[in-house]
Amino acid sequence: MSFKAPVAQIDFILNHVVPFAEVAATERFAEATAETTSAILDEAGKLCSNVLVPLNMAGDHHPAVLENGVVRASPGYAEGFRAIAEGGWVGVSADPEHGGMGLPQALNMAVAEMMSGACLALQLNPLLTQGQIEALEHHASDELKALYLPKLISGEWSGTMNLTEPGAGSDVGALVTKAEPAGDGTYRISGQKIYITWGDADFVGNVCHLVLARLPGAPKGTRGISLFMVPKYLPDDQGNPGVANSLKVVSLEEKLGIHGSPTCVMSYEDATGWLVGAENKGMAAMFTMMNVARLGVGMQGVGVAEAALQKAVAYAVDRNQMGPIIQHPDVRRMLATARAEVFAARAIALACAVAIDLERATGEADHAARAAFLTPIAKAYGTDVGIRVADMGVQVHGGMGYVEETGAAQYLRDVRITSVYEGTNGIQAMDLVGRKLSDGGDAAMRLLDEVLDGAKAAQGEHPELAHQLWQAAETLRETTLALLERELPQRFAGAVPYLNAFARVLGGHYHLRAALAGNGAHRAMARVFMARVLPRNAGDLAEAVAGLDDLAGVDDAALAGDFAA
Amino acid sequence: MSFKAPVAQIDFILNHVVPFAEVAATERFAEATAETTSAILDEAGKLCSNVLVPLNMAGDHHPAVLENGVVRASPGYAEGFRAIAEGGWVGVSADPEHGGMGLPQALNMAVAEMMSGACLALQLNPLLTQGQIEALEHHASDELKALYLPKLISGEWSGTMNLTEPGAGSDVGALVTKAEPAGDGTYRISGQKIYITWGDADFVGNVCHLVLARLPGAPKGTRGISLFMVPKYLPDDQGNPGVANSLKVVSLEEKLGIHGSPTCVMSYEDATGWLVGAENKGMAAMFTMMNVARLGVGMQGVGVAEAALQKAVAYAVDRNQMGPIIQHPDVRRMLATARAEVFAARAIALACAVAIDLERATGEADHAARAAFLTPIAKAYGTDVGIRVADMGVQVHGGMGYVEETGAAQYLRDVRITSVYEGTNGIQAMDLVGRKLSDGGDAAMRLLDEVLDGAKAAQGEHPELAHQLWQAAETLRETTLALLERELPQRFAGAVPYLNAFARVLGGHYHLRAALAGNGAHRAMARVFMARVLPRNAGDLAEAVAGLDDLAGVDDAALAGDFAA
Structure with missing residues (x-):
């Protein structure tokens, strides 16, 4: 049995559980009618089932590798990414001015959930690009927007997020990467960044790094951080990839899971960068990126949970031990509890997305506050459910769950990262009881x-x-x-x-x-x-x-x- | 920081928390004085820290492999096993008549816990041999005892447990492996068995398989199962390994963890076997083996939890993010909760072992009932704590926890099997609310x-x-x-x-x-x-x-x- 994208389940939640109708009733999102929504979900569902699902195990068995400084993606990933890009799925919620569909985040997140369930390691690539698009839309100059957004939205180029350094993880303010004005409006970026997801990809024309760094004399801590666009290839006069920038992938991490997603150690040595937003206001720009990414990661948890649960149910239907084990009370308890939690996590995440959409469409503070409040919950609960359900899936499979060939263990290995990255779930909880x-x-x-x-x-x-x-x-x-x-x-x-x-x-x-x-x-x-x-x-x-x-x-x-x- | 065997913690529980003193007060276990106990724990602790700890990652990186039908163990495992055998640790609780130390199970289990924390994949080998020793001591003929027990107890040979078949997992009664009387007192065993832990090892002279099979005309279900000793090499007249038996390792499973422990698919084709216990009473004999193995598996959970927790604490002391993260309330909460649970799981398991010892020393039904009641709890809670704490360890390490080099993820991968094998934790719970x-x-x-x-x-x-x-x-x-x-x-x-x-x-x-x-x-x-x-x-x-x-x-x-x- 292979993964069936949960189109109808999502459709039901949007229509009956969360106030998505209010989003569709706004002028900004007037195109998001029930028909359009269903059609979009159907289309994305087909992409997932037909194109992305087979890539999931392929990426696990044949991880991305670093060859002569270049990341070679797992087999089939190039075609998979092309299908995502050509379907317009990178830009579901991006500004139509630059080629996006301009649809609500609720729809974008629904699509993200389905893609995560189909192939988490590949889905990470567009997820990060989407975060970069958000950051650029809100903070970049018109020139940068005009140059980068169309190519990111079309999937011609991809984007990354460079925060973490060996000594600066959750404590972003401790980062030491430097940015020096070059005198020509650009900056020279030097430093090392770690855990850079999809820090390189061989199926895009350029990889655009958003890098947090410190200007000379900047204040200590998070108030002295600026954000820079540092592309792998410097765009030429026509905006095409030109000279190679002074940056490289030093190594890839060997990880518990998401083997198809290269996690890079990046090195910048006087690399050319462009300031995004104001000096020393990098954290604000990064938060724009992170908030959507956090919800997106919550959705990843839900997506993998859905896939792991479907696999466990299929196994429990087939496996006979004194009758099909799905009839055994304890197995049924595990599956039913998981299904109930997947519903809850999905609804919370979509409610969060709807609040973001309503904020954007109306500008009302109440919606903003709700989106802000729900984001850490959607992230942490979604990913906890992802891990819990994937773990349950292994258990339902019994010995077969511990054997890699079934794929049950892969879900657990893959989804395990989601409670760590984009701010650990502990950080989310502190955000909730503190700031929120x-x-x-x-x-x-x-x-x-x-x-x-x-x-x-x-x-x-x-x-x-x-x-x-x-x-x-x-x-x-x-x-x-x-x-x-x-x-x-x-x-x-x-x-x-x-x-x-x-x-x-x-x-x-x-x-x-x-x-x-x-x-x-x-x-x-x-x-x-x-x-x-x-x-x-x-x-x-x-x-x-x-x-x-x-x-x-x-x-x-x-x-x-x-x-x- | 490397694993420190929790000698003092165990000593405290034996001396102050569970009634180990009552065990030492019996005639049977009069040798288990406080001094002997401490000395034994110290000695085992040294073996763990000095010899076994380095093998843990080695086995993960260089799994056991099947070469020309023979299992080649991971590097260093032969020396590690030799050290275990020479220390007498296989036979801690075995009958002195055949070379065992005759000490209480409480001590044996304490040693098992420490070894599991040091190197779970290797520790599985003596654990299964111990189960076999138990089964033979209780059910085998004097001839079989005299032949096999001294070699198993000394670690010259090792033992396995062959229950599972592709169609018979938790439903043991569904097994179809056949045993036909050969007319000379032996039997011809034919069938396939799966998930056979350490089904072969290149560091012992013989591998002794205890195999569940059906005699001709045997009743259906669990009442028609008999137990057979089927050695890799048929002992010659001097009891030395002679002609190869008609059995083989077909393949090894690729697993989530315990890569150093070969999990074999075994094939028997008219292999020669000897009946252990009475005809059709194989389940009773197997339960003898399984009960101790179940407690042993609970101990494995505790052992890995201890090791994973020590690693997480060491990381949290070293890792600075606005001060050492061990000072952060949420990290401290995770570590303290884990420590409190490890204590609880260890105490429950040792209380169970003490009940077993008191039953054996006194023959009293109350002790037997307590041991029986505590066994599923010790197994399920110990392994759940193992998984929970190893998972927490990954979380405390943050991104480093997801990277394999730290070893935090290995603990999670390794310990994940413990809630599945020797009866899933769901089976344990059903045993508790049903039979118990x-x-x-x-x-x-x-x-x-x-x-x-x-x-x-x-x-x-x-x-x-x-x-x-x-x-x-x-x-x-x-x-x-x-x-x-x-x-x-x-x-x-x-x-x-x-x-x-x-x-x-x-x-x-x-x-x-x-x-x-x-x-x-x-x-x-x-x-x-x-x-x-x-x-x-x-x-x-x-x-x-x-x-x-x-x-x-x-x-x-x-x-x-x-x-x-």
């Missing part, structure tokens, strides 16, 4: 009010589901108020469980909506979610308010196993 | 009474910890009573969460004992466990009694993603 609660809890409370109102309205039709959700939302509200009273380090000690609990309440909310709008299958899934997933909030919310004291009482030696002291 | 509650809950209640008594007794010294544990144990008692009222399929639908909850209550019990007997570090860890781990029981116990109805309401199509119906 810094409005005094307004955004959180507006979301919770919506959940509580929804539960109230559903009391007649689904009294039990509504009651379970109401209680969970109320407890979460109380915990949120308690957290707001605390200092940041105290909040951080419970940030991850708090994020998990918030995600589950949102998941319950969307399940309830699906139960109201959908059929018996949706109602059955909502019952599974409320009975088996939502109750986990009790443990997480207890930990969310546990504070720092117990952790502070543990010394480092004991953590390492030395209890002598 | 079939005494009407007596064994469970005796354990819970002990926990409740312990909590009561600790009220004065540690009122908060005692209260938290008391409540959790009470809730678990109520859930246990509720489960006892249900039919098996209903119990199975909540078996895994029930097992998890039981494990946490036991973990809390042992943490409380450690808090009473130990120092500030132990008390700090107990607080972390009660605040952050034990509260997860609320969600699990809700699911434990959720029953089958919600799962039965979900149809297969919806599980696969088709909600149309």
Whole structure:
């Protein structure tokens, strides 16, 4: 059985669970009618099933390699990328002025989810290019836009994101890469960057690096960082790839998974770059890129979860051990719980995308606040679900799951990165309880009010589901108020469980909506979610308010196993 | 930083947390004094740190290979195995009559844990040999014992366990391998077996396969299975390896991890075998082997968890991102929770081993019942903790965790098998709520009474910890009573969460004992466990009694993603 793109599931969520209709009702996104949406999803689904799925194992078995300084992509990746580019899928949400489709992020993210489920390692390439497009659209000069955007959107060129350095991971402000004005409006960039996804590709004409670096005399920390466009080949007068820039791929990392995606160590030595945005405002530009990328990574988790779950179900239907194992209560429990969580994670991510679209279409602050609040949840929960479901898939396969030939283990190896990159899930959780609660809890409370109102309205039709959700939302509200009273380090000690609990309440909310709008299958899934997933909030919310004291009482030696002291 | 065998941690648990002193007080195990115990642990710890640790990555990078029908082990494995054998570590608990040390399983398991943390792939070899020794000691004829036991115990030969066939995994009764009487007291064994760990090894003189097969006219299912000894080389008159038997390794599996451990497809064609135990009673003999192996696998989880946690702590101490990341509340939360869980899993496994020892030394049914009840918990919780902690280790390492060179990912890949083999953790949980509650809950209640008594007794010294544990144990008692009222399929639908909850209550019990007997570090860890781990029981116990109805309401199509119906 091969991966079937979840077109109908996504369509249902857009039409009945998240307010995508409000997006389509705006002037900006008037073209996103129900028909267009369905057609786009269908088309993308076909691309996934027909072209991308076979590349997934090919990339795992034949990783990208570095040969004479050039990255040779896995077999079939060039054709796969060409199909993505020619379908216009790089530019789903990009500005039509430069060749994009100008469609909502909700659609772009839906497509991203399906492509991730089909072939995560290749999908990373357009995902990063999309992030670069976003950054350029918002921050670059008109000249840079005119030169780069059409080629990035068409897939002629691809884009990367260069933040991390050996000493600067989560602490971006510690980076030391230098940028010196060359006197001609360009800059000389020197430094080493690591973990550069698709730092080179042999199926595009140019690879455009957005590089964070420090100008001479720049302030320390994140306030002294500027962003530069540093292309592999310097564009000539016609905008075509010309002279090679002074940069190179030093090596590729040997990784647990996504073997088809080259993870590069990049070296820049007086490479020519162009400033993007204002001096020392690189972090702001990078955040534009990162926010969409974060949601995109959440979607990757959902996509791989969907694919892993489909594979596990297919195996459980076929595998007989005293009857098909899908009939065994424990196997059914694993699969049903996973399906309920995949629905929840997908709905949360699409709700986040819709909030981004509404913000862009209306400019209203409430939508911006909601998008900002949902982004870390969508990223962390989506990727946690991805890992959890892929792990479950291995378990359902039994011994076969541990053998690489089935592909179940590959999903786990591949998706494992998603809770790490684009800000670890711990960073997401700290963002949630720190920055995203810094409005005094307004955004959180507006979301919770919506959940509580929804539960109230559903009391007649689904009294039990509504009651379970109401209680969970109320407890979460109380915990949120308690957290707001605390200092940041105290909040951080419970940030991850708090994020998990918030995600589950949102998941319950969307399940309830699906139960109201959908059929018996949706109602059955909502019952599974409320009975088996939502109750986990009790443990997480207890930990969310546990504070720092117990952790502070543990010394480092004991953590390492030395209890002598 | 390399792995430091947790000698002192184990010593503390044996001396203060589990009733190992009662074992040492028996006549059978009178030699297991505190001094002997410490000396044994120290010696094993040195072997682990000095000899076995370096083999772990070597085996991952240079997997065992099949060359001309012979398995060539990873570099250094021959020397590593020799050191294990010469130290007498294969026969720690084996009968002194045949060269064993005759020491308690608690000590054997402690050594197994340390070796697993040092090099899981190699440790599997003696673990399986030990299982075979157990089976032969209990079920084989005196002739077979005299021939095989001394060589297995000395490590001259090694042993395997042949259950699984392509169509018979968890459903052992479906196996079709045949055994025909040859007329001379031997049997002709024919069939294919899969997932045979260390099905061949080039560092032993003979590989002894215990093979489950069916005699002509045997009843269907598990009641028609017999056990046979089928050695690679037929022993000659002096008991030395003689003529090659008619069996071969067909291929090795390409696996997610434990690359140093060859997982063989074995083929038997009229191979010569000897009956072990009575005809059609092979399952009973196999269970002898499996019970100890199950506890051993639980120990493997603990061992890898310990190693992965040590590595994560060392990284977190070194890695600076706005200060050492071990000081970041979320990283500290991950590490402290992991440390608290490793303690709990280790204590549960050692408590199980102590129950086995007390049963063997006294023959009392209560000890047997306790050992039987704790075995599935020790196996499933130990391995779940192994996987959870190794996964946490990857997360703490951030991007470095996803890069293979650190070894953090290897722990996750290696330990992932432990929740699958020797009966999946789902099977363990079904065993717990099925067979192990079939005494009407007596064994469970005796354990819970002990926990409740312990909590009561600790009220004065540690009122908060005692209260938290008391409540959790009470809730678990109520859930246990509720489960006892249900039919098996209903119990199975909540078996895994029930097992998890039981494990946490036991973990809390042992943490409380450690808090009473130990120092500030132990008390700090107990607080972390009660605040952050034990509260997860609320969600699990809700699911434990959720029953089958919600799962039965979900149809297969919806599980696969088709909600149309």
